[in-house]
Amino acid sequence: MSALKVHAPQPPESVLDHIGPGADLILPLANGEPVGILDALEEHADRLEGVRVHQMHPLRSRRYINGEFGDRLRHVSYFLSSADRDAYWNGTCDLVPNNFSEMPALLRHTTNCSLVLAAAAPPDKHGYFSLGTNADYVASLIGRVPFFLEVNERMPRTMGGHVLHVSQIVGWSRGDRELIEVPPAVPTELDHRIAALIAERIPNGATLQIGIGAIPNAVLAALADHEHLGLHTELLTDGVIELIEQGVITGTRKFRRRNKHVATFALGTSRLYDFLDENEGVDMYRVDWVNNPMIIGQQPDFVSINATTEIDLIGQCASETMAGRYWSSSGGQADFARGAMYSDGGQAFVVLHSQTSKGRSRIRAQLTPGSVVTTLKNTVDHVVTEHGLVELRGKSLHERARLLISIAAPEHRAELEREAFELGFLRR
Numbered sequence: 033m034s035a036l037k038v039h040a041p042q043p044p045e046s047v048l049d050h051i052g053p054g055a056d057l058i059l060p061l062a063n064g065e066p067v068g069i070l071d072a073l074e075e076h077a078d079r080l081e082g083v084r085v086h087q088m089h090p091l092r093s094r095r096y097i098n099g100e101f102g103d104r105l106r107h108v109s110y111f112l113s114s115a116d117r118d119a120y121w122n123g124t125c126d127l128v129p130n131n132f133s134e135m136p137a138l139l140r141h142t143t144n145c146s147l148v149l150a151a152a153a154p155p156d157k158h159g160y161f162s163l164g165t166n167a168d169y170v171a172s173l174i175g176r177v178p179f180f181l182e183v184n185e186r187m188p189r190t191m192g193g194h195v196l197h198v199s200q201i202v203g204w205s206r207g208d209r210e211l212i213e214v215p216p217a218v219p220t221e222l223d224h225r226i227a228a229l230i231a232e233r234i235p236n237g238a239t240l241q242i243g244i245g246a247i248p249n250a251v252l253a254a255l256a257d258h259e260h261l262g263l264h265t266e267l268l269t270d271g272v273i274e275l276i277e278q279g280v281i282t283g284t285r286k287f288r289r290r291n292k293h294v295a296t297f298a299l300g301t302s303r304l305y306d307f308l309d310e311n312e313g314v315d316m317y318r319v320d321w322v323n324n325p326m327i328i329g330q331q332p333d334f335v336s337i338n339a340t341t342e343i344d345l346i347g348q349c350a351s352e353t354m355a356g357r358y359w360s361s362s363g364g365q366a367d368f369a370r371g372a373m374y375s376d377g378g379q380a381f382v383v384l385h386s387q388t389s390k391g392r393s394r395i396r397a398q399l400t401p402g403s404v405v406t407t408l409k410n411t412v413d414h415v416v417t418e419h420g421l422v423e424l425r426g427k428s429l430h431e432r433a434r435l436l437i438s439i440a441a442p443e444h445r446a447e448l449e450r451e452a453f454e455l456g457f458l459r460r
Contacts, residue, residue, distance in 0.1 A: 039198065044072035044205045047149065047180045048079055056143035058173065059087040059150065061111070062299050064166030066151045066182030068207035070094060077101040084108050086143060088135070088168070088361075090115040091212045099124025110135060111361040120358065132266065132364035133323035136172035145177045151207070152181040153189040159198040162187075163316075165211070165298040165305070167194035171318035175200060182207040188309035190298075192316035213301045216270045219250035222385055222418040227251040229421045230337060230381050233414075234258065237285035238333040241265040241368045242272075244299065247383050251337055255280060262286040264331055266323055266364040268295035268314070270304045276313070287330050289315055296322040323364045328371025334378040336368035340406070341384065344399045345433040345448065345457050347409035347424045349382055356402025369411045373425075380413040381421075386441040393444040395436050397451035415439065433457040 047069050051057070059065055065087070073080070074095050082103055085096065088111035097107040097119045107125040109116050111132075119125040130138050139145055148170050152161040163171065164187035171194040173179075179196060181204040219227070227250035234240075234255065239262035242248045252271040255261065262283040263272060275281040276293060283291045296319040298308060308314055321327055328334055340349040341359075352360045372378035384394050395417070399405070413425045415436065422435035433452045437445050452458040 041183065041206050042203050044068045044182070044207070045076055046203055046205070047072060048076055050147055050178065050180060050202050051080065051083060052146070053081040054144065055083045055146035057083060057085045058139060058143070058145060058148045058170060058177065059085060060163065060166040060168050060170045060297075061088040062091050062166065062297060063187075063211045064151050064163060064168065064170070064297070065090060065092065066149050066207060067092065067209060068205060069149050069180065069182050073105060074101070077105045080104045084143070086110065086139060089113045097125055098122075111363060112358060113360070117359065127358065127361065129362065131362055131366055132319055133325070133367040134320070135169035136318065136320045139169060139173070140176070145173060147202075148173055148177050148179045150179060150181055151184050151187055152204070153187040154183050154185060155198060156189070160195045161198070161201070161204075162189045162191075163194040164188050164190055165308070167192060167316040168297045168319050171316075172320050178202045180204065184208055186211055186305075188305045190308050190314060190316050191312055192314075193318055193321070194316050211302075211305055214244070214299050215301055216249050217244075217246040219246045219253070223247045223250040224254075225418040226383050226416050227254045229416050230383070231255055233379065234335050235333055235377070236260050238262070238335045239264050239286055239331040240281075241328070241334070241336045243267055243338060244269050245339060247339060248337060260285045262331065263293040263295070264288070264322065264328065264334070265295050266297070266319070266368070268293070268298040268300075268304070268308075270300040273304065273307050287332060288327060294322060319364075323367040325367055325371035325374060328368060329374025329378070332376045334372045334375035336372040336378075336380040338365045338368065338380075338382060339384060340382050342394050342396055342399055342403055343382065343384065343415060343436065344396050345436050345452055345455075346429050347412040347415070347432050347436070348399060348405045349407040349412060350399050350403035351406035353403045356400040358404070362406050366407050366411065369407050369413065372413065373411060380411075381416055382407065382412055382414065383416045386417040386419055386439065387444065393440055393448065395440040395444070395448065397448055397455060429457055430459070
């Protein structure tokens with residue numbers, strides 16, 4: 033049988049034929065960004081009028097993000113990164129609050145969803161493109177919104193619910209370039225101490241959600257002697273590769289997508305991207321399925337591990353601000369904390385170092401003014417620092433204050449106790 037002929041690629045600027053005044057363009061996050069197409073939009077910005085680009089976590093700073101084209105081409109962020117954080121602070125882009133699981137519905141209900149621009153792996157012989165490292169919110173728009181793709185030979189061809197047929201796109205261009213790599217963070221001794229407290233509470237057969245960073249990497253390293261673990265996570269990173277290859281993570285005990293490693297996007301090094309290419313053991317799915325708390329809750333013994341920057345004495349976690357200033361956004365932390373709560377045997381762990389590098393306590397009597405609550409006190413389960421692990425669910429405000437003070441840095445405990453009495457969290 034002869035291979036299906038896919039219509040020829042076009043120059044990136046041909047995307048302008050599909051963009052009218054007031055268009056809302058939707059981009060995947062991270063390496064799903066079509067770099068050459070965005071170059072063309074900036075080069076021909078004089079042809080645009082009132083166009084907005086909606087995206088979480090861009091990896092490249094750009095002229096339009098920094099306001100160079102005014103209202104002709106404006107960036108709307110849903111999760112700040114180093115590429116658009118200063119732009120937000122300077123007022124040249126917007127930030128829309130969201131939970132990651134709700135992004136597809138949010139985009140459909142609040143934007144025109146005019147066109148999706150995305151990077152993709154080359155089409156197969158049947159005319160199907162894979163969105164590679166990214167399913168995220170754009171996978172939910174397949175069949176609902178027109179797509180213009182940028183095919184990158186270096187994009188891994190991944191499996192799952194983020195493939196689309198040539199008949200579902202309005203055009204495609206070529207843009208071969210190396211994917212941006214994010215090397216694994218190296219855990220410190222404090223990270224390993226936190227990880228050990230968590231790992232001993234993870235049963236064999238548990239399903240994991242685990243993010244990026246030093247503490248998650250330390251937790252993964254501590255799980256080498258576990259068995260039959262599953263993976264149902266927002267973000268896939270290098271840290272899981274060895275556990276999968278060693279047969280520690282198998283997915284054989286999962287209820288949903290048994291025997292499959294599930295994620296909604298991937299970000300790491302070339303080792304991860306090579307691992308993902310044509311790997312039938314990994315499924316990339318849309319975020320409103322992966323991060324849906326009700327889907328998560330169907331997995332028994334679900335374990336969620338997420339970091340926060342600050343927590344107050346009643347258990348409110350501020351995970352998207354630093355020193356009272358916006359740094360990122362909510363992401364999927366609350367999605368997975370809530371999902372773990374619905375799971376039979378589920379556990380959610382919030383992790384943090386007890387103090388900052390400057391010696392300021394991250395456990396606060398009250399959150400720093402300007403800090404934003406990401407995970408509610410009613411949802412928070414376990415909290416872990418290098419000084420211990422405490423369980424807050426079902427505890428009174430008095431008990432919570434005592435428990436959290438017990439895992440604060442020792443030099444801050446007396447002051448926290450004094451403040452707790454003043455606020456009425458503790459009584460003599």
